[in-house]
Amino acid sequence: MGYQYWKYEQLNQLCNDAFQKFGFNADEAKTITDVLLLSDVYGIESHGMQRMYRYYKSIQKGMIDINAKGDVVFETPVSAVIDGHDGMGQVIGRKAMEMAIEKAKTTGIGMVVVRNSNHYGIAGYYAKLACEQGLIGLSCTNTNPIMVPTYGRTAMLGTNPIAVAMPAEPYPFFFDASTTVVTRGKLEVYNKAGKALHDGWALNKDGHPSNDAADVLGNIAAHKGGGIMPLGGSTEDTGSHKGYGWAMVCELFSSILSMGTTSDQTGKGGKGGICHGFMAINPGIFGDAEGIKAHLSAYLEALRNAPKADGQTRIYTHGEKEVEAQARLMAEGIPVNDNTMVEVLELCNYLNLDFSKYFGDYMPETAGSFKGNFY
Numbered sequence: 001m002g003y004q005y006w007k008y009e010q011l012n013q014l015c016n017d018a019f020q021k022f023g024f025n026a027d028e029a030k031t032i033t034d035v036l037l038l039s040d041v042y043g044i045e046s047h048g049m050q051r052m053y054r055y056y057k058s059i060q061k062g063m064i065d066i067n068a069k070g071d072v073v074f075e076t077p078v079s080a081v082i083d084g085h086d087g088m089g090q091v092i093g094r095k096a097m098e099m100a101i102e103k104a105k106t107t108g109i110g111m112v113v114v115r116n117s118n119h120y121g122i123a124g125y126y127a128k129l130a131c132e133q134g135l136i137g138l139s140c141t142n143t144n145p146i147m148v149p150t151y152g153r154t155a156m157l158g159t160n161p162i163a164v165a166m167p168a169e170p171y172p173f174f175f176d177a178s179t180t181v182v183t184r185g186k187l188e189v190y191n192k193a194g195k196a197l198h199d200g201w202a203l204n205k206d207g208h209p210s211n212d213a214a215d216v217l218g219n220i221a222a223h224k225g226g227g228i229m230p231l232g233g234s235t236e237d238t239g240s241h242k243g244y245g246w247a248m249v250c251e252l253f254s255s256i257l258s259m260g261t262t263s264d265q266t267g268k269g270g271k272g273g274i275c276h277g278f279m280a281i282n283p284g285i286f287g288d289a290e291g292i293k294a295h296l297s298a299y300l301e302a303l304r305n306a307p308k309a310d311g312q313t314r315i316y317t318h319g320e321k322e323v324e325a326q327a328r329l330m331a332e333g334i335p336v337n338d339n340t341m342v343e344v345l346e347l348c349n350y351l352n353l354d355f356s357k358y359f360g361d362y363m364p365e366t367a368g369s370f371k372g373n374f375y
Contacts, residue, residue, distance in 0.1 A: 004341060004362065005333030011037060011049060014344070014358040018052070021351040022059055023066040024088070032090045035121035038128075040334045043325035046185025047122045049336050050192070053343035053373075054119065055088075056350065063272050064088055064118050070095055078103055080112045081258050086271060089120030089141075093276055097126040097139065100280040104135050108285035111278065113253065115260025118272035119143065123163035124176030130280040131165035131172050134289065138279040139163050140250040142263045146220055147180045147247055148227045150240040153207025155220060155227030158263040159183045160250035165319070167283075169297040174319030179247040180228040184220070187213045187228070188373045192339040202228050209234075217373060253277035338364050 015036060019029035032055075040048030058064045068087030072080050080099055084092040096112040103110025120126075123139045130137025143158030161183075163176035181201050190197055191213035204210040205225035219226045231243025247263075254275040255262045261273030283289040300317045308315060329335075336344075341364035348355040355363075 003335040003337055005335050006359070007333055008037065008041065008330055010358050011040070011334060011336075014348075014353075015049075015052070017353060018347060018351055021353060024091070028088070028091045031094050032088060032121075035090045035125045037334075038125055039122045040336075041326040041329045042122075042124075042322040043329070044122060045335070045337070046183050046189050049334075049344070050189065050340045051119070051121070051185065052347060053340070056343075056347050058118060058272070060350075061270065063270060068092075070114070070117075072099075078107050078109055078111060082112060082114045084114050084117035086116055086118065089118040089272075089274060089276070090125075092117045093120040093126055093139075093278070094129070096276065097129050097137070097278045097280070100278045101130050101133060101135060104130070104280035104282050105133075108282045110280045113258035113260075113278070114276040115255070115258035115273075116271070117274045117276055119274060120276055122176055123161040124165065124174060126278055127163040127165035127176070128172075128174065131167055131174070134167055134283075136167075136279075136281040136283060137163075137165045138281075139277065140253055141276040142251055142254045142261075142266065142274060143184070144220075144267045144274075145264050146184050146227045147230055147244070147263075148203050148207065148234070150230060150234065150236060150244045153203065153205075154225045156264045157230075157244070157247040157251065158266070159228065160247040160254075160263065162246065162250055166296060167293050168300055169293070171323045172319055173296060173300065173317065174322060179231055179243050179250060181231055181233070181243070182228060184217075184228070187217055189337065191217060191373055192337050200229065200233050202226070203234065250277070253279075 012033060015033035016029045019032050036048050065086040068085040070082045070084045070087055070092040073083050074081040082096050092114055096114050100110035100112045120141055126139035127137035140162040142160050145155040146159055147155055147157040149156050159178040159180045161178040166173045196211040197213050202210050202216045203226045205219045210216050216226055230240050232239030234240055251262060254277040258275050260275035266273040283292045303317050304315055306315055345355050345364055
C-alpha cells in the first residue's frame with residue numbers, strides 16, 4: 001500500500017459533506033474540516049484525513065454528541081469554564097478559543113478551560129486563531145491515556161500536546177508538539193504502512209521497548225499496559241522526567257482547572273471526557289505590541305542565520321517548515337495513505353455519499369495485511 005495525492009478542494013468537499021451528513025451544521029462542518037486539513041497541509045498526517053475514521057466510530061458509538069454546543073458554567077472578565085457535554089472537540093474548542101480571544105481584546109488576557117469534550121485535532125489550530133488577530137495564543141489538551149510515566153509500565157497520561165503561536169515576520173512563531181515522543185496518530189500511521197516503530201518510541205504491556213505498532217495500539221485500547229514514552233524516553237538519564245512533567249503541566253491547564261476528567265480516566269463509560277485549555281494574550285499589555293513583534297522577528301532571523309553544524313545548510317525556526325509544507329502540498333496535492341482511503345470508502349458507504357464524486361475512478365485496494373487500527 002502506498003499514497004495517493006489529492007487536491008485540497010477534493011478533500012475539503014468530502015469532509016464538509018461528510019460532517020454535514022452526520023448532522024453538523026455548515027459552520028461546524030467547516031471548522032472540523034479546517035482543523036483536519038490544516039494538519040494535512042502542514043505535513044502532520046497523524047491528525048489529518050486519517051482521523052476521520054476515529055470520529056466516525058466515536059459518533060457511531062454515541063461518544064460524540066453532534067448536538068452539544070457547550071455551556072459556560074463559570075466566568076470572570078479574564079477566564080471561563082465550559083462544559084462541552086460530550087460535543088465535537090473542534091466545535092467546542094473553537095468556541096472556547098474565540099471566547100479567550102475576546103477577553104484578551106478587552107482585558108489583555110483571556111483563559112478558557114473545557115471539560116467533557118472529545119479529541120480536538122491539532123493544538124496549533126487554536127493557538128493560530130489568536131495569532132492571526134495579533135495575539136499570543138496557547139492551547140493544550142489531555143487525551144486518552146497513552147503516556148507511560150517515567151519508570152512505569154501502564155499508560156496514565158495522554159499525549160498532552162501544547163501549542164504556542166506569536167506574531168512575527170516573515171511568518172509567525174508556531175510551536176505545536178506532544179509531550180510524548182510521538183503521538184498515537186503516528187503509531188496508527190505506522191500500523192497502516194506496516195512499518196516497525198523506531199527504537200525509543202513505545203513500550204509493550206510489560207514495560208519493555210517495542211517496535212510493534214499493532215501490539216502497542218492493541219494493548220492501549222484494551223488497557224493491558226504499555227504505551228508511548230514521554231519526551232526523553234523511559235529513564236531520567238535521557239530526560240524522561242521532563243516530558244512527563246510537561247504532560248502534567250498540560251493536565252493542570254486542562255483537566256485540573258476545569259475540574260474535568262484526568263487522562264487516566266478518559267474514555268470510560270462510553271464518554272470521551274477530554275479536557276482542553278486555551279489562552280490568548282495581547283502583547284500590548286507589556287508595552288509596544290509592534291515593537292515586541294519586531295523584537296521576536298529579529299531574534300528568529302538571528303537563529304536562522306546562526307552558524308550551521310557540519311553538513312547542515314539550514315536552521316529552522318518553529319513554524320517555518322509548516323509554511324513551506326503548506327505551499328508545497330497546496331500545489332502538489334495532499335498525500336493520503338491507501339489504507340486511510342479504505343476507511344474513507346467505508347465512511348462514504350455508511351453516509352450514502354458517492355465516493356466517485358470526490359475521487360473519480362480511483363478505488364482503494366481492500367486486500368492486504370492491514371487489519372485496522374484500534375478505536
